[in-house]
Amino acid sequence: MEQRHRPPTYGRPLTNIEAVDGPAYEDDPSTGELELEDRASLRRVAGLSTELDDVTEVEYRQLRLERVVLVGVWTEGTAAQSEASLAELARLAETAGSEVLEGIVQRRTRPDPATYIGSGKVRELAGIVRSTGADTVICDGELSPGQLRQLESKVKVKVIDRTALILDIFAQHASSREGKAQVELAQLQYLIPRLRGWGESLSRQAGGRAGGGNGGVGLRGPGETKLETDRRRIGKRLAKLRREIASMDTIRETKRGRRVANEVPSVAIVGYTNAGKSSLLNAITGAGVLVEDALFATLDPTTRRSSTSDGRVFTLTDTVGFVRHLPHQLVNAFRSTLEEAADADLLVHVVDGADQAPEEQVNAVHEVLAEITGKRTEPLPPELLVINKSDAADEIALARLRHVLPGSIAVSARTGEGVPALAEAIAVRLPRPEVVVEVLIPYTRGELVSRTHADGEVLAEDHVEDGTRLRARVHPDLAAALSEFVVHGSPA
Template identity: 80%
Template sequence: MTEPTHTSLGRLEEFDGLDTVADVSTGELELEERASLRRVAGLSTELADITEVEYRKLRLERVVLVGVWTEGTAAQSQASLAELARLAETAGSQVLEGLVQRRSRPDPATYIGSGKVRELADVVVATGADTVICDGELSPGQLRQLEAKLKVKVIDRTALILDIFAQHARSREGKAQVELAQLQYLIPRLRGWGESLSRQAGGRAGGANGGVGLRGPGETKLETDRRRISKRVAKLRREIAAMDTIRATKRGRRLANEVPGVALVGYTNAGKSSLLNAMTGAGVLVEDALFATLDPTTRRAMTPDGKAYTITDTVGFVRHLPHQLVDAFRSTLEEAADADVLVHVVDGSAPAPEEQVGAVREVLGEIARHRGEPLPPELLVINKADAADEVTLTRLRHLMPDAVVVSANTGQGINVLVEEIAGRLPRPEAVVEVVVPYTRGELVARAHADGEVLAEEHTPEGTRLRARVRPDLAAALEDYITDGSAV
C-alpha cells in the first residue's frame, strides 16, 4: 500500500517553517485530521455480507487501472492513466497495475472488448486486486458486464472523483453538493433484485385497485429506491438553493460596498491554496493531493497603495470533470464568474500544463454559457517555478507571454503578482476636483482609502483634491466641488 503519511508530514514540516505563520493554522489541523487514520495492510478480514459503504472502506485499496486510448498521442494516454493513478491514491488505494488499450472507440458492451476482458481478468487474479478502475465514465450496462466477468468491484473515473469529493467535503454546503452529485450518478446505475422484492398487490388489495388483470407484482424494490432517491435529490436542490441565497447575500454586500473581488481558479493541485496563503497569510489547508480544497475560502487583501479587495480560493478542475459535479457545484463555481479578475493558476511542474489550461477554460466556458454573461478578465499565473525545469518554464513563457511566474513555496514573484492584480482591479469612475474644509477630514481619508487621489494640495481654505472616487463618495463631496471640475 502506498504510504501517504510521508508526504503529509513533509508538507506539515514545510508549512511549519513559514515565517508568516506563528501558530498552528486551521489548514494544518485539517491536514492532520485527514492523515490521522490510515489502514494497516495485511490486517483486513473478509466479510461475507457487508454494505456498499463498508465494501468501499475495506476493499477499495488494491486496484488495477484500465484505459482506452481513442485519440491523441501515446504520451497523452499515459498521462491520463497516470492522473487516474493519482486520483486512486488520493482516494486511499494501492495501484498494482495500469493497462491501456488502443481502440477507435470504447466497446459499448464491456468498454475494452470481450477478449481484453479475459486478459484483464488474468491480470486481476495474478495481482490479487479486488477493484478495477476504468479511465472513463461507464454506462450501467458496461458496469454490470465487467463486474460479472471480472468477479471484482468495478468503478469508473466519475465514481472515483465523487468518492474523493465525499472524503474531502467539510462544510454543510460542500457535503450537500457532493451528495447531490453522487445521487445523480447513482440513479441510472441502481440494480434491482427482480420480483422477489416487489410489493404484491393481490387479493383484496388487487381488487380494490382495479380487480382482474391488475393483481400481481406491485412496486419493486428498484422502483422504491429510485423514488426515495428522487425525493432526496429534490430536497438537496432546495437546501443548496437556500445556501446559494445566503452566499448571494454576502456577495451582494461586498458589491454594495464596491469591494473588488479576485478569484483563484485552476487545475486541481496547481497550488491555489498555497498562493492564497502566500498572499494573505490565510492559513487554509495545503496538501499535495488532488481536490484538497472543496469549500471556497474568501480573504481580505490589500494592494500596494492600500486599497482593499477580496481573494477567493475555489475548487480545482480536472480533465473530464463529471457533469454531475459541475451541476452540483455550479453556485460555488459561479463565485469565479462574479469576480472582477480571474487569476488562473497553472502548475508549471506538471507534465502537460497546456492541456490543464484547456481543461480549466472548458469548464469556465460552460459556466459562462449557463449564465449568459462573459467571464471577467483572466490573469495567467505559472506556479511552482521552484519545482519546474527551465526548459518547461521557457516554453510556457513563450506560449503565455503575459503570464506571471511565481513560487508560492519560496515567495518568488509574489510581489510582482500582487502589483499585477492591483493594476487589473476596476478603478472608480467619477473624477472630482474639490476643496474640502479641514473640519471634514474624514472625507479626505475616505478619498485615500476608497478612491484614487490624483493630486493633493493644502490651501488656506482646506485640502484641494483631484481624485477618482465612487459615486457615493462623489455625492458626499458635491458641496465642495470647485468651479470648472467635472463629476
C-alpha cells in the same frame, strides 16, 4: 503510583488526550493545519500486524487500502497523452485511498458498447485481477449502467468509473454544509440511472394467489419494487437538496451583493487541481487555508480581503480545482459556486509549471469555464495566467511555457519568488474608480476622508487651514457624497 512516560512529540501539535495532563502546545495552528492533521489521522497504514481470527472479510477490507487495477481506452491523441491520463487516474485513486497494482490501456476507435474494452481484454483483465488479488477495477471514463454490469459479471470484482472515483474524493474532502450538500446532489444524480437489484430479494410486489406465498388476502396488487422505492426516495432527497442549495445561494448572493454595492473589485483564483491555488492565496494574503499535495484538497471556496500597494481594497477567492473530464454532475451541483469565478472582475489562472503537459491543464480549465458560462450572455472576465511551482520546473520548460502562454507570470508560492510581481500585476488589471474629484473636506468630516482612502484611489492629499484637500478617483456613489465639497474649477 506508576509514572507514565510520553514519547516526544517532535514539534507536532498535541492531541486533546495529550493536552489533558501535559503542557499546552505553544503555537496556535490555523484551521487549515488542523484540517490537514485531521485528514491524515484518519488514514490507516497498510502492513501493520492485526489479529484477524474472528474478523469478517468486510471488516478486514476496512482495515487496509483497496487494491485496484486501472483500465483505459485510447481513442484519440498520442500514446503519451493516453498514459498521462492513466497516470492522473492513478493519482485520483491514491487520493481516494487506494493502492494501484496495475494499469492497462487498449487502443480502440471507440469504447466497446458492452464492456468498455474488448472481450479479449476483459479476459486478460480478469486474469490480472485474479493474479494480483485486486478487489476493484477503475475505468478511465464514464461507463453506462450496462457496461458496469457486464464488466462486474466477467471480472467478479467491483467496477467503478472515473466519475464515481472523483465523486468519492469530493465526498471525502467536503467539510462545509454547502459542500456536502453539493456533493450528495451530484452523487445521487449519478446513482439514479445505475440503480439495480439482485434477483427476487429486492422485489416488493404482492400479487399472486393466496397460497402463493405473496401475502394473501388484502396484500395483492401491483405493489412497488425495491428499485421503484429507491428511485422515489432519491427523488425526494434530490428535491430537498436542491431547495437547501438554493437557500445557500441566496446567502452567498447577499454577501456578494454587499461587495458589489461597496464597489469592491473581486479576483478569483482558478486552475487545475493541485496547481497550487490555495498556496498562492496564502502567499498573497496570509490566509492560512488548507494546503495539501493532493487532488481536490480544496472544495469550499475561501474569500479573503486584500489591498494593492496604493491602498485599493479587493477580494481574492480560492475556488474548486478543475480536472480533465470533470463530471457534469459536479459542474451542475457546483455551478453556483463556480459562477462566482465567472462573475469576478479578474481571473488569476494558475498553471502547474512542473506538470508534464501544462497546456492540457489550461485547455481543461477553459472547457469547464465554457461549460459554466454556456448560457450566459456576459463574456468571461479578463484572465491573468500564472505559472506556479517555478522552483520545481526546469528553465527550458519555463521558457517554453512563457512562449506558449504570452503575458504569463512565473511564481513560486512555496519560496515567494515572483509573488510581489504578481500582486503588482493584479493591481494593474483591477478596475479603477471612474470619477475624478477634487474636494476640500472640513476636519469635522474626517469619515469622508477615511472612506475616500478605503474605497477610492487618492491621487493627491494636502492638509490646509480649512480642511483636507483631496484629488481622488472614486466611484459614482462616493462622488455624490463628496459633491458638496467639490473645489470649483476641478475636473469633477
